[in-house]
Amino acid sequence: MKKLCLIVNPIAGMGGRVGLKGTNGADIVAKSLELGAKPVSPVRAVEALRVLKKSGAEFELITYPAEMGELEAAEAGLKARVIGNIASGKTTADDTKRAAKEMLELGVDIILVAGGDGTMSDVIEAIGTRAPILGVPTGVKLHSAAFANTPEVAGQVAARFLSEGLPLQEAEVMDIDEDAYRENRLVAKLRGYAIVPYEPVMMQTTKEGSTGFELADQKAIARWTIELMERGRVYILGPGTTTRAVAEELGIYDSTLLGVDLIYDFKLFARDANERQILEAIDGKPATIIVSPIGRQGFIFGRGNQQLSPAVIRKVGKKNILVLATPHKLSLTQTLKVDTGDPELDDELRGYIPIITSYLQTHMVKII
Amino acid sequence: MTYRQARWTREGCLEPLVFELSRAGRKGTSLPPKVLARIKIPDKLIRRSLELPELSEPEVVRHYTRLSQMNYGVDLVFYPIGSCTMKYNPKICDELANAEEAACIHPYQAEETVQGALELMYRLERYLAEIAGVSRVCLQPSAGAHGELLGMLLVRAYHRSRGETRTQVIVPDSAHGTNFASAAMAGFNVVVIPSNNRGRVDLEALKSAVSEKTAALMLTNPNTLGLFEDEILEIAGMVHEVGGLLYYDGANMNGILGKSRPGDMGFDITHFNLHKTFSTPHGGGGPGAGPVGVVRKLEDFLPVPIIEYDRKRYYLDYDRPNSIGKIRSFYGNFGVLVKAYTYILMMGASGLEEVAETAVVNANYVMRKMADVSGFEVEFDGPCKHEVVFSAEPLKRETGVTARDVAKRLLDYGMHAPTYYFPPIVPEALMVEPTETETKEELDRFIAAMREIAEEARLNPEKLRAAPTATAIGRLDEVKASREPILSWKMYRKLAKE
Numbered sequence: 001m002k003k004l005c006l007i008v009n010p011i012a013g014m015g016g017r018v019g020l021k022g023t024n025g026a027d028i029v030a031k032s033l034e035l036g037a038k039p040v041s042p043v044r045a046v047e048a049l050r051v052l053k054k055s056g057a058e059f060e061l062i063t064y065p066a067e068m069g070e071l072e073a074a075e076a077g078l079k080a081r082v083i084g085n086i087a088s089g090k091t092t093a094d095d096t097k098r099a100a101k102e103m104l105e106l107g108v109d110i111i112l113v114a115g116g117d118g119t120m121s122d123v124i125e126a127i128g129t130r131a132p133i134l135g136v137p138t139g140v141k142l143h144s145a146a147f148a149n150t151p152e153v154a155g156q157v158a159a160r161f162l163s164e165g166l167p168l169q170e171a172e173v174m175d176i177d178e179d180a181y182r183e184n185r186l187v188a189k190l191r192g193y194a195i196v197p198y199e200p201v202m203m204q205t206t207k208e209g210s211t212g213f214e215l216a217d218q219k220a221i222a223r224w225t226i227e228l229m230e231r232g233r234v235y236i237l238g239p240g241t242t243t244r245a246v247a248e249e250l251g252i253y254d255s256t257l258l259g260v261d262l263i264y265d266f267k268l269f270a271r272d273a274n275e276r277q278i279l280e281a282i283d284g285k286p287a288t289i290i291v292s293p294i295g296r297q298g299f300i301f302g303r304g305n306q307q308l309s310p311a312v313i314r315k316v317g318k319k320n321i322l323v324l325a326t327p328h329k330l331s332l333t334q335t336l337k338v339d340t341g342d343p344e345l346d347d348e349l350r351g352y353i354p355i356i357t358s359y360l361q362t363h364m365v366k367i368i
Numbered sequence: 369m370t371y372r373q374a375r376w377t378r379e380g381c382l383e384p385l386v387f388e389l390s391r392a393g394r395k396g397t398s399l400p401p402k403v404l405a406r407i408k409i410p411d412k413l414i415r416r417s418l419e420l421p422e423l424s425e426p427e428v429v430r431h432y433t434r435l436s437q438m439n440y441g442v443d444l445v446f447y448p449i450g451s452c453t454m455k456y457n458p459k460i461c462d463e464l465a466n467a468e469e470a471a472c473i474h475p476y477q478a479e480e481t482v483q484g485a486l487e488l489m490y491r492l493e494r495y496l497a498e499i500a501g502v503s504r505v506c507l508q509p510s511a512g513a514h515g516e517l518l519g520m521l522l523v524r525a526y527h528r529s530r531g532e533t534r535t536q537v538i539v540p541d542s543a544h545g546t547n548f549a550s551a552a553m554a555g556f557n558v559v560v561i562p563s564n565n566r567g568r569v570d571l572e573a574l575k576s577a578v579s580e581k582t583a584a585l586m587l588t589n590p591n592t593l594g595l596f597e598d599e600i601l602e603i604a605g606m607v608h609e610v611g612g613l614l615y616y617d618g619a620n621m622n623g624i625l626g627k628s629r630p631g632d633m634g635f636d637i638t639h640f641n642l643h644k645t646f647s648t649p650h651g652g653g654g655p656g657a658g659p660v661g662v663v664r665k666l667e668d669f670l671p672v673p674i675i676e677y678d679r680k681r682y683y684l685d686y687d688r689p690n691s692i693g694k695i696r697s698f699y700g701n702f703g704v705l706v707k708a709y710t711y712i713l714m715m716g717a718s719g720l721e722e723v724a725e726t727a728v729v730n731a732n733y734v735m736r737k738m739a740d741v742s743g744f745e746v747e748f749d750g751p752c753k754h755e756v757v758f759s760a761e762p763l764k765r766e767t768g769v770t771a772r773d774v775a776k777r778l779l780d781y782g783m784h785a786p787t788y789y790f791p792p793i794v795p796e797a798l799m800v801e802p803t804e805t806e807t808k809e810e811l812d813r814f815i816a817a818m819r820e821i822a823e824e825a826r827l828n829p830e831k832l833r834a835a836p837t838a839t840a841i842g843r844l845d846e847v848k849a850s851r852e853p854i855l856s857w858k859m860y861r862k863l864a865k866e
Contacts, residue, residue: 055768056830156768331792352576354559360552363541363560364573 051155298333371782450799501631515639515658604634623754626721
């Protein structure tokens with residue numbers, strides 16, 4: 001029988017309603033409680049579990065004690081094997097990390113993580129991509145693509161994963177610097193990637209030139225992108241798996257997943273470049289920015305790729321921006337967003353732009 | 369009405385393949401040895417081993433009858449598969465196509481001996497041109513997608529003749545899936561534009577997509593949501609203004625016969641699915657026919673030969689210097705052309721118009737009646753044309769049961785499933801095209817089945833996830849089926865060895 005593990009971050013989401021923009025750190029938890037915040041994560045975790053129970057999928061449920069999963073499982077009417085120890089009422093990020101590690105050692109098939117971006121970052125810090133994860137969105141910040149759209153959807157996808165098996169894909173895990181955010185500055189960091197199941201909901205997408213399989217689609221996109229490349233031009237490759245596929249198609253296997261790489265004459269020219277290095281490299285040379293929407297909200301600039309600053313984008317020019325996205329990714333976002341930090345530039349970038357979605361295929365998508 | 373599909377098994381397995389039934393030396397024919405002895409076949413043309421199954425005639429008849437009993441067809445059940453126009457095909461069309469005069473002629477026969485066949489094709493071309501509002505029609509393509517490819521090759525030839533290189537073909541996201549592939553096959557890049565919140569082409573997106581690179585826009589009207597593109601004249605204007613052409617995907621012609629014509633809407637190229645609209649049983653790979661009609665400025669590029677009449681005789685005209693050449697061997701799937709010709713003559717102009725009217729009324733009847741079936745919704749307001757797309761999203765939210773489960777469960781009610789998960793812009797899509805050949809009772813039976821299925825989803829969702837159970841085989845692994853299909857005996861044997 002398949003093993004499904006559950007980690008609930010009981011305090012996730014508490015900071016939201018009381019305007020604290022997140023709940024990372026013990027002092028913020030205390031402050032949230034002071035402001036009268038009530039736990040929201042357990043309730044939403046139970047919603048996902050109820051859907052899972054109703055589906056009739058067979059699995060062994062393993063979870064952490066008390067509010068980290070045991071109570072939620074009981075509430076949803078599911079029997080669970082409880083492992084580990086916590087100080088109930090005083091759980092921290094360390095408990096999440098320890099839970100993920102212990103579950104990995106048990107040979108888990110999938111871990112349901114109920115929390116927000118912070119929780120997800122903790123989990124991948126502990127186990128990386130060694131086990132599939134599925135995020136139940138219960139936190140304040142939900143920029144990571146590793147989350148299902150709603151707790152119900154998380155339950156449904158988990159059910160299908162357990163009963164029918166689903167393909168896996170990499171999904172970004174993002175987190176935002178909460179201290180900066182509280183001062184109204186938004187600094188999103190790409191923490192890494194999780195392996196998540198994905199449901200090819202629409203088999204018929206095959207008709208549209210999409211294979212319905214993320215990796216094959218990425219390869220098709222990469223092929224065409226390379227055909228569009230020319231010598232004597234600097235290609236600024238933003239973070240992400242879709243852009244990484246372009247590097248790999250060029251035979252470059254040491255590109256950075258989370259950073260910005262520069263390619264010149266089909267070779268890696270600079271790795272993990274910062275804003276200054278990018279500006280130097282494109283000085284006096286034509287350049288193209290190649291980016292893919294990051295996270296669930298479809299940001300192409302300003303989330304996880306701040307190296308691509310307003311100065312870089314202006315110098316390259318709007319005409320020389322290539323956006324890549326698989327049909328699946330596009331179906332999740334619908335519209336794209338920009339937040340370069342320069343409102344005037346954001347305005348210039350808005351409107352319909354072509355996105356490469358497959359070999360020989362572009363979609364007109366609106367940047368709002 | 370209860371339904372239970374036949375399930376023929378032998379030693380616990382489903383009906384064996386015809387190759388597995390083969391026994392050495394069995395045969396269903398006896399050729400006269402004296403005649404055979406007289407025929408001298410050159411040695412190098414004789415194949416020494418021919419891997420064909422060896423069976424007696426009754427074995428063959430029973431085998432295929434049993435297979436047909438484990439299948440769905442429009443002669444057996446309601447078949448509301450949207451975008452495919454699975455309507456009843458009058459038997460008279462088959463009868464005439466199978467008549468000796470039609471079935472036993474050979475494409476290499478001298479023109480004088482096939483004047484009747486040429487006349488039929490010549491007249492059919494005129495009828496189709498009138499129906500679509502175009503000037504000439506090529507009857508050759510063997511299928512809709514083949515017609516699309518021809519259309520795209522004509523687009524290329526047209527721009528090339530003007531010394532232009534145009535690389536992009538614009539396709540709305542509600543388009544037929546084959547459009548994307550056809551454009552790419554003809555060497556174009558595909559630019560997909562989104563639909564607006566009315567389920568129609570988003571003019572703002574179209575405006576951002578058209579340019580001097582635009583070779584053509586491919587569109588079907590009514591679109592795959594069953595909605596009429598009411599801004600079609602603006603759309604045509606925008607594309608023509610930049611020098612592009614308009615291509616009409618004729619898959620949905622059943623909804624407009626005699627009511628509106630692609631040529632009048634501004635389309636330059638139109639294809640027909642004779643097997644959908646003009647009465648040829650289809651599905652399973654043909655034979656079909658996808659004739660392509662063009663406006664006057666594109667006539668010269670049509671494939672050779674075209675059929676001409678000099679007031680004395682009909683003949684095949686190959687003397688067309690600007691033609692793109694051949695699109696297939698010979699002149700098209702003649703049997704399908706005979707069926708279409710028969711159908712058009714039988715219906716007449718007013719009959720064809722009534723086809724569109726009844727098809728549209730039937731779809732709207734289903735849409736209105738389904739409004740009180742909780743669990744399904746229609747995303748876009750207003751009347752539809754010949755088909756309607758329901759979303760099972762509310763049912764999924766409430767019960768976890770998906771559009772796929774509903775579609776599979778319908779099979780247990782003795783009805784074919786609608787097209788599901790298409791068009792991809794509607795979540796949990798169920799695309800229903802009842803067609804004009806269904807009675808009110810049949811439509812009511814479908815609606816009642818949908819209502820019962822929604823109830824089952826609430827009371828016993830497990831039953832739906834297990835569906836179909838009344839069919840010869842249960843639910844297939846669709847991913848495996850589409851990614852690892854075993855298409856021939858050769859492939860099957862090779863896999864068995866491995």
